[in-house]
Amino acid sequence: MTSNPVLEAMLRRKSIRHYTTEMPTDDVLTAIVRAGQQAPFAAQLGSLLLSRKQENNPFGAPLLFTICADIHRMECIMQARNWKLVTNDLSLLLFAMQDAAYMAQNIVIAAESLGLGSCFLGNAPYRAEEIANEYSLPQRVFPIVQLTVGYPDENPPARPRYPIAFTLFEDTYPELSEERVNEAMSVMDNGYLAQQYYARANYKIPLQGEREETFTFENYGWTEHMCRKWGQWFSSPDDLLVQFEKRGFCVTKT
């Protein structure tokens, strides 16, 4: 198969949750942030908070980035040019989240290329107020995701993905037949079980309500894990809507 150092970096990348105490140099930090900045954008609506307070960072990571959708900065520029922003918040967030995510993913792979590991933390939006206090964020800056970065003190394998035919659809979105779904589930579940992913993490998502636990680490796989998340968590959008509102965003208002 076609290969080169860029493709290799992408294919070997996995989440790292154990780090050495080595602090990346300023030169390395600058290199990965510059690579992040150069990602495509709608309007450079992503900004980066950084903490090098290793003792407070998740997993004791030397670097913690908080990637934000930053409308404040654009509003400062518009004010300097005597313009008032009129675009609705839903559209702004849609563009800003993409700008932020493209930048974040460049940082992930740039870091990988320099021997650094990383791990995304997806709950930042639900902790937006807390993060806003920590970093003294102005209104109209919203934390999308956090990313720990540092030199790996573990070397797990790259994790399984769906078969390519379950992700890439040419011309027409196909019917996802029972057979196709089962095949994709097997690839993911057998892959995670072979790597003992949940056994090593010693973690199963607890079942709520009447459901009784019948799974062991012998058969608790990726699709069961997913079902327990999306079948039990975050039933209401209210917490998230409140976090947006506290940061000065309303997704339904003109």
Next chain:
Amino acid sequence: MTSNPVLEAMLRRKSIRHYTTEMPTDDVLTAIVRAGQQAPFAAQLGSLLLSRKQENNPFGAPLLFTICADIHRMECIMQARNWKLVTNDLSLLLFAMQDAAYMAQNIVIAAESLGLGSCFLGNAPYRAEEIANEYSLPQRVFPIVQLTVGYPDENPPARPRYPIAFTLFEDTYPELSEERVNEAMSVMDNGYLAQQYYARANYKIPLQGEREETFTFENYGWTEHMCRKWGQWFSSPDDLLVQFEKRGFCVTKT
């Protein structure tokens, strides 16, 4: 400064809007899609539509990807496991858009590493219904962004970015003083003007209402362009909310 083939690919990447007629091989296509798939995820909530109908693709590009937030596929898996999805749509879209964007950005840089150029098309969400018809999308699949890919028939320079100090904030989000804002604006405007970006594109966003055009391609820069977008476009979220609804999403409902 620290460098390697990965950082170089990221730093030289720019949007390409002119392509040769050469069709990337299946091997190349597979390589960039696999690199895309291997991006980090919350739940593999991104999927890819592909069109190789070059004559219909924007810029006549050999490849057109439509990157989707795909909840349908996860619901098929949950159904196979006898689970019902309960997570609210706003949270799902927040995670799915990130999964989709991380995958998309890996594809951009993987393509770049193989000599392919690319260009994001950000208006896909506003054309969701049209795209859904074109690719026979099931409900609960939402197009986030499109990406043209092909061998470049132009070689513009990489585009300017904000100074790093206007993007990376350590520990505390700083006050964006007039001086800082002006400096960042100069970097962007002088950079785009030096590259004659808008002059070559022969495009200025028209002014609406009472505002009179006083700019020429000698002084129409990036920040003016941004002000005309976010100061004039998309004042209401209604069109976008309707597109979400038609695809089976409601961002405010439990």
